[in-house]
Amino acid sequence: MARAAVQRRLTWLPARLVATSAESPRVHRLVFDVPGWSGHLPGQHVDVRLTAEDGYTAERSYSLASPPEVGELHLLVERLEDGEVSSYLTGELSPGDLIELRGPIGGYFVWSAAADQDDRDTGRRPVQLVAGGAGVSPFTAMLDHHRRRESPTPMQLLYSTRDESEILARGLLGPETTITLTRDVPVGWAGETGRVDAAMLLRCTVKPGDSPRIFVCGPTAFAESTATALVDLGHEPTSIRIERFGESKEPS
């Protein structure tokens, strides 16, 4: 059960790729079968370890894009130019190949229906998610889990992406989601356009007066500018949790 997931020392587990597909021009959805997986909470991540024939290893973190209710683990991996691990995962790894995973990791950037039930005071507060690019990955786990559990917690997503072709997890996004396109806007686009800023946050996210729990995820520059704008709007700094993905040459 998910709760046990944060109670034991973690070790590296072999993970077999069962499927890989282009979710967008730059992002692949990788599906892994991990025997002995202990379950996870939406928002948690795994560390991926690649080992070359000469013993050289590289480790990177990836958010779990699938909810605990799904047996396989899904990752949404964005291919960065010259990216050591992401270019291997999206370009070389084929179904049947084995890599190593360590996880689930993190008790901080998580949301679950059960935790809201256990803690009614916190659970009453709405949840606002704000994603830039592949930063939507942990939120797809949260939204999917929210839906499967029919959670009463109000949940909204503001999702910034470069153009329509780069929208990830399309099938999962419903009326709770506002999308803003930062680069190419197709004719007839009815959603938001341009980068996330204070005015857009004011228009499209839960107001400070409703004391939302806010999760922000994406490239470091995106996450920090968004968090700063949220505080400027009057949100409690302590109600904002951030997951920085690191540098991205192409801000979302």
Added chain:
Amino acid sequence: MTDPVTLDPIAARRLDGNAAGGILAEVFAVDVTAARSRCAGCGATSMLGAHHVYADAPAMVLRCPSCTGMVLRVGMREGRILLDLSGSRLLEIPMPASSGGGPATEDDGELG
């Protein structure tokens, strides 16, 4: 107006305490990203998940979100894990039974 491209190269690669959760889980039997640490430098308390992490150095370096002082360093060398906790005066780790697998408390955010 927020401009997402004004961070210097080091700041742009900054991560959160979460990013160190994996290697710390090799040491601790419980998740410590939701643990609260009191900074030995300035005395501020915040969850490790809300600390800043710089992962480019040979070790992962966690810095205090209030004063940017070094709180914790963790790295691997020759099959050993090296853990330097000298920047944390007190580490308060929720027991699994009371942590409930979710965020522990609410007065623990990122920028506080």
